[in-house]
Amino acid sequence: MKEKWLTFILMIVTVPIAGELNFYPFQNDFRVSLGTPAFFLFLLWLRSVSPLVSGLLVGAAVTIFRMGLETTLGPLRDWEAAFQHHYPVFFYYLTYAIVFAAVRLNRHHHRPLLLGVLGVTIEIAATSVELLLRSPAAAPLTALATWKQIALIAFFRSFFVLGFFNLVKLRQSKAAEEQQRKEKEKMLVLISELYEETIQLNKTLYNAENIAQDSYRLYQSLKDSQHLLREDLAQQALRIAGQVHEIKKDNQRIYAGLSGLISHDSEYLPLDELAGIVLRSNRKYARSLGKKIGLDLHMDGVFPPCHVYATLSILNNLVVNAVEAIKETGSIRIVVKRDHNTVIFSVADNGPGIASKHLEKIFFPGFTTKYDKSGNASTGIGLAYVKQEVERMLGTVQAGTAGGGTGAVFTITLPLDQIAKKVE
Template sequence: MKKLKRTLTVVIGVAIASQIYFGFLIQDFTIALSVIIFSVFLYNYTELNPIQTAILTGISTTFCRSVWVYCSNMDFMKTIRITTPEIMFFTTFGILFYFLYYKNGKKDLTRFILSVFCCDFISNVVEISIRTRISGENSNMIKALLLVAIVRTLVVLIILILMKYYNSFLVKEEHEERYRKLILLTSSFKSEIYFMNKNASEIEDVMKKSFSVYEIVSKNHYSEELKNLTLDIAKDIHEIKKDYIRVMRGLEEMSNEKIDVEHMKIKDIISILEIYTKDYIIAKSLNIELDFKVECNFYVSQHFYLVSIIRNLIFNGIEAIDSNEKGLIKLQIVDQGDEYVFIVSDNGTGINEGNLDFIFNPGFSTKYDKSGSICRGIGLTLVKDLTQNIFKGSISVESVQNEGTTFTVKIPISSFRR
């Protein structure tokens, strides 16, 4: 099925290209774009048999040209005499290409170009021989056909080089896109692991408290049923803790790749975040403008955690912007002596003054999804924990309702020199 589709593509594509031509040397002999297109197809569709494809192509181009020629002279026999030699051109081209390149074990661009040159030149000689009935050829014709073959072959070579360059460009773009996604995915992954580590100690505290309750129940001679219940709770928490830690250790091992210890420049980090955020804004059809300014450049070793901090603040701002208003998210990074300052601001709805003291608390959130369920509320909690515990920095917030919010993160320069 795939070969059939590609064969039809060649036949139709070359037939269309055959309508771009000019007369040359003798009456009814033309030099067409179709030969160039046909050669390019043969290079890219290596699974197609060139003889079969050439014959079908010759028939289709002859038919297309016959329609135009017949409409101009209304003479069927004359039309056949003018157009049918083109079938011999493509048939000769296909046969020669089959033996010069297709059946040859060594396939490279140089051999392909030389094969196309020979096929073009010899096929033109065959066609013009039929049209002039052999005796009409002369050395000037041969020289002219050599020149045509050289020019068309050079055009084919240029097209293939441009295609290779374009393909390598696409591959590079694809690799960069995958790298950006890997950075963002790993950032979220490591941030969740960080939060799980923090929760593990809280689970340990709960387990200790549950055993303390069991000891109190045992010492004060409560009912056997209550004593067994408190013991079962303590045991269950202990098992949950073991499973939780096992999963957490497995995730940590998965994340311990070489990429973890690579340094990244802050400008590269912000470039990745800017592309990601713009893609999100476009995908969601949001009316939001980004204004990112990085006034200094430095290496970051714990870049996954820094990505989490900045991304959470940016998307917190996006969520705060009314969908009916023109939004603006600003990011500024400056060097202030012994610390780097990260300022993220938005022109959203702002935060109620009564909530400012609670926005960093675990579970606190003012946002609801469309189903009515409250959000997890760990975004700003995570931002504060990472800022203080990983980077030994500080975070503050200023907000005015209906005007916007500004978060300021300050991190000592020494935290990036570890």
Template sequence: MMGTSLMKHKYIQILMVSVGTAVAGEFKINPFNGDIFRIGLGSSAFLLFLLLMRHLPYITTGIATGVFVLLFRTSLDLVAGEGMDISQIMGRHCSAMVYYIVFASGMALIKTRLDTFHPLVLGGVAAAIDLVSNEMELLTRLVVLGTPSFHLNEWTFLMAIAMLRTYFTTGIYSSISVSQMRIVQKEQKRRIEQMLGFGSGLYGEVFYLKKSIDTLENVTLNSYDLYRSLKDEGHQPQSRQVLDITQQIHEVKKDSQRILAGLVKLVDREVTGDMPLSGILLFTVKSNTKYAEMLGKQIVFHYQITSDYTTANYIPLLTLLNNLTANAVEAIKEKGTVSLDVYEKGDLTVFTVTDSGQGVKDRDRELLFEPGFTTKFDDEGVAATGIGLSHVRDIVEVFQGEVTVGTAPYTGGALFQILIPTVMLRKEE
């Protein structure tokens, strides 16, 4: 059923090509005396159709177009009533049918190589096919109508016309192709940004799930030790209850491990490759610009990078910088600035995020990276979870680095600085 529908759709497209070519062919010039041979836009339109609709069978399309052009022009002459019978009129226009069949056959020979041709080469090859098709058209006129041979200057004119219209058409095709490529690249860029945002968030969830599994493992061991102690001391009811709890914790741990395995596979499939530090910085700025707009804040972002290298660990870095930058956006009331800087200091790569908010009070700095500590409350007085900065600290520790907080120069806001050994990030060339 689907195959029949596709075939029907293909026939409709062939009909559209035939109609479009026939109509375009009525916009014409006559390079020679009388109406024996005419050059119209039909050739250019037909070439453009073939280049843009490569899924169509070229020879079938050429035959269909040639027959339709013959019938179309015959019908127009019959309506015009020029005093000729139908056989004379069809004989007059059958050479046009030959042109489109020969042209389509020539294009079919190079169809599989169209993408390998440079636009200038494609224009030249198409011009050669056009010239051969014109010669076959003229030969058909000579056989059917007895048209006399053309002079050398007229053949030269035909060659010039062939070059002109094929290069004009391939130029239009190239422009359309470039526009389509830009649209595709824009869509790919949007999807990559979505993937990076997804990967950054997923990395954080995987990171904490791993920590939870480690915690569950320790709780399981401690619970089992408690069960054995109670059993040895003769507390049978209590020991049995502790054993049940231990088993339940163990089941939760196994379920968490299965979930973790699925998430890790998802991360590996969706988030692969490398990224330069400059790309990480640009993505962080772009995503948090949108975040600031969503919050209704007017924030100007500045960024500077004096050391740029490729890293395979861009997802954890995105997680770190997104977290700190989002905190900076939230710390600013209505208007302000956020600055991101990346540079190397000795064997360390330094990431800094500063803002023009209220800054961090001295009494809060020691507790700032502890889970559950927060200074953020919503309009109803409900506190935030307070795990964001502890998350940052834990990821930094995985890379054997450190994170510090201070006061931003000039703005008086917060300054967060991450120092990570460059060897932990830089990808070897």
């Protein structure tokens, strides 16, 4: 609304000024100026404002402006004489607006040729009214040469405005298309991120369910003993199972909402897609920690679809461990390679690396060299969990020093059939 009224005010100011760029084609006070093209352009632009209102106000503004210039700078110092000299221009713009409204010109924006013909007709009608008021004698109006000039001027002015107007509309259309393209790209990125988050969230649900079942089995085993201490441990295990169950329920509600937007029904996905999810999610994790870490992925070989949760669990743990090990800036390279029926995951970073005295302890539960800002030690179960899961799937995991003597590299070797989708 504000933009519309600003444009309306701009029209009232611009048309009188543009009218001063003029020439006189006939032997009277009738002038041809840029005021008419400017008025035509604004009428085409301001579709929500009545042309009659525009015609009244612009006609009055042009008349008053010319009278002011005449009495201030011209030979006429009398307002009444200046009014007699310039009042026909008021009826020019009023007639222009009346005919513009009568033919409903703004309904034909999609038909430029018709728009041009009607624009010429409107200008000829408005010019006829002004000439009639300025030259009561019929002779100047009946001269064929006069009408040729009027029509030619109207043709050039109207089609010049239409060309400019359509050029602006074309630029606006391209700008709108570009904006829509950017919005679509943002939406695709959002959908892609939601898709990845649903997979990660469903993995959390999967892990939470396993933890709950394991804790409950531990509770049942401890409950069988009559020892008081074991009774306390059993209650603790039950409480852990209940807490994990609550986490699972909360995640289920979130997952239900997201999965309604993003369809993901299979527990198996292409391995390159899963590795890509690990790559992108850890880029976001690194940014959230305020670190500048470059992560890249290299795939070597053809792989069948792999189990989502098992693959993400082991690979994501290694990459997260590398992100957390790097202090501020660094790089991480993920390599996934197939060797016949074996898949090899390698995660190398250029962080501080692993001291030789820690290489044998790094997979022990509870062992850690990482501390938060408050000095609290990490749980030290990430790598132990990875080792346990890998060995459960008949694979191996090794830690060592990356090339160049800096950083760390973790290598997991697994039988492909342990994570690949079985062919039925």
